[in-house]
Amino acid sequence: MFEGASNFAKGVDNVFLLIFAISFFFLIGISVIMVWFVIRYNRKKHPKAEQMKDNMKLEVTWTVIPLILVMLMFYYGYVAFEPMRVAPKDAIEVKVTGRMWNWSFEYGNGKISNELVLPAKKAVKLNLYSPDVIHGLYIPAFRIKQDVVPGKNNFMWFIPNYNGTYEILCSAYCGLRHSFMEAKIRVVSDEEYQKWLAEKSPEMLENAGLTTMQNNACTGCHSLDGSVLVGPSFKGLFGSKRVVIEDGKEKTVIADSTYIRTSILEPDKQVVKGFKSGMMRAYNTVLKEDEIKSIIVYFEKQSGNPK
Ligand SMILES: [Cu+2]
Numbered sequence: 001m002f003e004g005a006s007n008f009a010k011g012v013d014n015v016f017l018l019i020f021a022i023s024f025f026f027l028i029g030i031s032v033i034m035v036w037f038v039i040r041y042n043r044k045k046h047p048k049a050e051q052m053k054d055n056m057k058l059e060v061t062w063t064v065i066p067l068i069l070v071m072l073m074f075y076y077g078y079v080a081f082e083p084m085r086v087a088p089k090d091a092i093e094v095k096v097t098g099r100m101w102n103w104s105f106e107y108g109n110g111k112i113s114n115e116l117v118l119p120a121k122k123a124v125k126l127n128l129y130s131p132d133v134i135h136g137l138y139i140p141a142f143r144i145k146q147d148v149v150p151g152k153n154n155f156m157w158f159i160p161n162y163n164g165t166y167e168i169l170c171s172a173y174c175g176l177r178h179s180f181m182e183a184k185i186r187v188v189s190d191e192e193y194q195k196w197l198a199e200k201s202p203e204m205l206e207n208a209g210l211t212t213m214q215n216n217a218c219t220g221c222h223s224l225d226g227s228v229l230v231g232p233s234f235k236g237l238f239g240s241k242r243v244v245i246e247d248g249k250e251k252t253v254i255a256d257s258t259y260i261r262t263s264i265l266e267p268d269k270q271v272v273k274g275f276k277s278g279m280m281r282a283y284n285t286v287l288k289e290d291e292i293k294s295i296i297v298y299f300e301k302q303s304g305n306p307k
Contacts, residue, residue, distance in 0.1 A: 006142035007159040011080030087157035091123035098135035098148040101177035119193035125157040136171030160187040209298025238303035244270040
């Protein structure tokens with residue numbers, strides 16, 4: 001419970017323990033005195049009630065002591081809170097979007113993930129956004145929580161101390177599936193983090209695929225919206241049936257990853273019926289392997305059932 005998973009855990013735990021200790025002391029103290037008063041001043045022992053008035057000493061005591069106690073709670077609370085609002089300049093920045101009803105994390109290189117992967121012992125600044133209602137980013141093990149408010153660019157920062165997996169919860173009741181709005185933080189070594197960060201997410205590949213096609217003017221001859229240009233449209237391509245002419249013979253093929261790859265590298269091998277061959281150059285010397293892969297991912301993603 002008190003292992004200190006982040007740089008703020010100790011400070012928050014200390015304030016918690018202080019407030020708990022003061023409350024516990026008074027719970028016991030007041031209860032004991034109450035019981036003692038019941039016995040000491042019951043009617044048998046103390047038949048005639050006395051009227052007491054204006055005891056200056058008592059008034060001052062029960063004003064000053066609680067004042068000191070609450071100021072003590074305030075002081076330690078403030079000391080623990082204040083550094084939370086000043087993020088170090090060199091912190092790793094991650095854009096966090098809380099929406100009904102999930103969290104997503106976007107890194108500086110464009111990688112988007114549903115899991116927050118971070119290196120241990122490095123400062124992290126989370127910039128918080130919400131497109132819909134108020135959510136609350138809450139990481140219990142790190143002892144931090146911050147409201148995620150639409151239109152207000154809030155942030156939180158921290159340093160994870162140890163490798164491990166921690167929970168993220170939403171602390172603001174945000175609708176029907178509020179309780180499902182959870183995510184994981186995975187704190188790993190620096191090398192593992194760098195490796196993970198460099199791996200392209202499916203969204204990045206999808207974007208890269210479209211960019212590659214635009215850069216190579218593919219979309220100049222193949223429309224994305226279904227209209228017929230020089231070549232067949234890309235709309236609804238992946239997984240569809242294509243009637244093609246191969247070696248002068250008509251046949252039906254499924255537009256899978258192999259078909260797309262062949263069409264890029266050897267465009268005249270299988271020409272869609274109704275289109276002329278010899279219109280498109282072979283891209284085997286133009287596109288790199290990862291570019292071809294990204295184009296295939298783009299089509300898979302567009303079809304809505306990625307394999
Ligand atoms: Cu929420």
